[in-house]
Amino acid sequence: MMSEVSYSRPKTGLVLSGGGARAAYQAGVVAGIMEILQADGKFKSFPFPIVTGVSAGAINASFLASHAHDPLGGAAGMQEIWKNISAEQVMRTDIPHFLKTLGQLLMNLALRRFRNPEMLKPPYSLLDASPLRKLLMRAVDFNQLTENLDKNVLDAVAITATDYWNSNCVSFVQSAFNHEQWKRRRRFGVQTRLNVRHILASASIPIFFSPIDIDGRYYGDGSVRNMAPLSPPIHLHAEKLVIVSVKKPVDSIELDRTRTLPPSPAKVLSLILNALMLDQTDFDMERLMRINATLKSVNSGGVSSLQLKPIDYLWIQPSEDLGELAKEYAKGLPRMLKWVLKPLGSLEQATEIVSYLLFDSAYCTRLIDIGKADARRRKQEILNFFSLQSR
Numbered sequence: 406m407m408s409e410v411s412y413s414r415p416k417t418g419l420v421l422s423g424g425g426a427r428a429a430y431q432a433g434v435v436a437g438i439m440e441i442l443q444a445d446g447k448f449k450s451f452p453f454p455i456v457t458g459v460s461a462g463a464i465n466a467s468f469l470a471s472h473a474h475d476p477l478g479g480a481a482g483m484q485e486i487w488k489n490i491s492a493e494q495v496m497r498t499d500i501p502h503f504l505k506t507l508g509q510l511l512m513n514l515a516l517r518r519f520r521n522p523e524m525l526k527p528p529y530s531l532l533d534a535s536p537l538r539k540l541l542m543r544a545v546d547f548n549q550l551t552e553n554l555d556k557n558v559l560d561a562v563a564i565t566a567t568d569y570w571n572s573n574c575v576s577f578v579q580s581a582f583n584h585e586q587w588k589r590r591r592r593f594g595v596q597t598r599l600n601v602r603h604i605l606a607s608a609s610i611p612i613f614f615s616p617i618d619i620d621g622r623y624y625g626d627g628s629v630r631n632m633a634p635l636s637p638p639i640h641l642h643a644e645k646l647v648i649v650s651v652k653k654p655v656d657s658i659e660l661d662r663t664r665t666l667p668p669s670p671a672k673v674l675s676l677i678l679n680a681l682m683l684d685q686t687d688f689d690m691e692r693l694m695r696i697n698a699t700l701k702s703v704n705s706g707g708v709s710s711l712q713l714k715p716i717d718y719l720w721i722q723p724s725e726d727l728g729e730l731a732k733e734y735a736k737g738l739p740r741m742l743k744w745v746l747k748p749l750g751s752l753e754q755a756t757e758i759v760s761y762l763l764f765d766s767a768y769c770t771r772l773i774d775i776g777k778a779d780a781r782r783r784k785q786e787i788l789n790f791f792s793l794q795s796r
Contacts, residue, residue, distance in 0.1 A: 415792070416560065417645045418638025419453035419469070422686045423460025423628040424651035425610070425761030427727045429487040429769035431465050431649045433776020434721050436480040438647070441780065441787050443477055451476045452791060453647065454560040457576070457637045459627035462649075463564045463607035464541065467599065470562040471550040486544055487769040494540050495764045496614075497533040498739035506533055530615040531745070534605070541601050550599065554581040563637040564599060565627035566606040569616055574630040576637045577603045577619075587640045591630060594640055610678075610761070628685065635689045639716065645790070646693075646718040649776075650686050652679075653726045669750030675728075675757035690720055719790045724779050727772060728760045737765030 421431050442452055451473040458466025465483060472479025492498050497506075510531065553559045561580035568575055574592045578584075579599045587594040597603075606617035606624035616623035638646060668676075697715040735756070738746075742762055746755050763769075780787065 415645055416454050416643050417452060417647060417791075418455035418457060418641065418643030419466070420635060420638060420646055420648040420686075421456075421458040421462030421466050422634060422648075422650055423462055423608075423626065424727075425461050426490075426763045426765070426769060427651035427760055427772065428461035428465055429490070429772040430651050430723055430727060430776040431462060432480075432483045432487045433773035433778075434649045434780050435465070435469065435776075436484055436773070437777040437780025438787055439476050439480040440777075441784050442791060445788060449476075451479075451558055455563075455638045455641050455643045456559065456561075457563040457565070457641075458607070459565040459631055459634060460608050460610070463604050463627065466562065466564065467541075467545045467547075467550070467604050470553065470559055471546045473553045473558045474549070474556075482544075484773055486540075487773055489766055490764045490769050491766065492739045492742065492762070492764045493536060495534065495537045497536065498741045500741050500744070502533065503531075503741050503745075507531065530609075530613060532613050534609070534614045537608070538601060538605060541604055545601070545604070547598075547600055551579070554579060557581055561641045562599060563594070563641065564603045564607050565631055565634075565637060566603065566609075566617075566619075566624040567627055567629040567631070569623045569625055572630055574627065574632070575624070576640075578637070578641070580641065584641065587636075589633075589636070592633060592636060594637065613762075631685050633689055634686050635693055644716070646716055647790075648686065648690065648718060648720045650720070650722045651727055652687070653723045669754045670748075671746065671750030671755035671758060674749065675755070678761060679757060690718075693718065717790070719783075719787065721779060721783065723775060724782070725775055727775075728757045730771065731760035731763050731768065732756050734763060734765055734768035734771070735759050737768060738763060 419435075421428070438452070443449065453469070456466045456470045458464070468483050468486070469479055472482060497503065510529070513529070550562065554562070559581060561578055561582070561584075563576045563578045565574060565576045567573070572591065576592075576594045577597050577599060578594050579597060584596075586596055602617050602619050606619055607627040609615065609617055609625045611625050611629060616625050635646060635648070693716065700715045738759060746758060749755055749758070
């Protein structure tokens with residue numbers, strides 16, 4: 406049951422981006438933040454009243470929301486999932502099944518010239534993500550998520566996916582309070598009760614995984630048209646934002662004019678995946694910083710008529726290149742994925758793709774450790790952000 410409620414606590418929104426297996430880094434960062442806040446002894450409740458996620462970040466967001474009543478337990482549980490992850494828990498990796506899936510896909514493409522496409526059987530993708538559904542059903546308790554909202558442990562949860570038929574970016578929102586469903590150009594907020602299909606849709610990378618049917622419409626990865634990843638928590642009245650990215654900051658802004666080899670298909674696909682999954686957060690953060698600076702300048706000039714206010718944020722990015730790091734663990738890829746990726750190019754040029762699909766316990770554990778270390782390195786900044794003082 407939803408109700409009109411008011412909160413005295415700061416409305417901090419958590420923003421979790423996409424990135425496939427790289428999302429294990431988010432688990433480490435969130436666990437590090439939880440430990441820092443709990444160790445201080447002044448902040449025992451769940452620190453993120455508003456939780457938003459897209460693609461693999463939607464998996465983490467839904468898990469955290471369903472465990473918001475037990476913040477440390479939820480953080481520990483999320484780490485355990487990633488530490489014990491395997492490709493077989495996310496997709497079918499046996500070569501006979503892949504060949505059957507590929508054969509059916511090719512047959513579908515060939516028959517589309519002669520038969521009504523609606524009569525053709527799935528799949529419409531290279532990989533079968535049915536194991537991921539089973540993992541999510543075990544890991545995410547949607548009834549507990551609803552209870553956490555009803556008891557005001559949470560304010561709202563938003564999961565973003567892309568509508569294949571009109572290219573709209575749709576944020577599916579379940580909240581504890583009544584709010585207007587926002588409408589922007591190609592961006593919509595829709596009130597609903599979340600279930601496993603919303604998470605699967607948000608994490609369904611085009612071509613790799615099949616579209617997901619939600620209420621008669623087909624949706625795919627939320628990163629595809631997510632040009633404003635900070636928008637959902639802001640529409641849900643977040644006053645502060647914690648953004649956890651999975652892309653290392655780019656240090657150099659110099660134009661590189663050294664000669665290169667022609668890009669392989671792997672390099673081209675890596676570029677496309679990075680543009681879809683990672684770059685939007687950088688662009689939206691740049692926009693937020695510019696707006697904050699403008700508002701600060703306007704306010705310092707004594708003008709206060711604008712119905713806008715700066716949004717405080719804590720942006721945490723990896724201290725290491727998670728794509729490059731995947732080279733060290735590429736042997737953990739299932740044989741089927743190696744077989745698929747090999748024709749696309751060398752490991753050097755396919756490393757970004759590998760990092761998305763490397764659901765390997767050793768790699769993901771390394772990412773968790775990096776995430777926790779990055780959070781601990783910014784302990785004082787985290788305490789200050791949450792208005793706490795370190796002892």
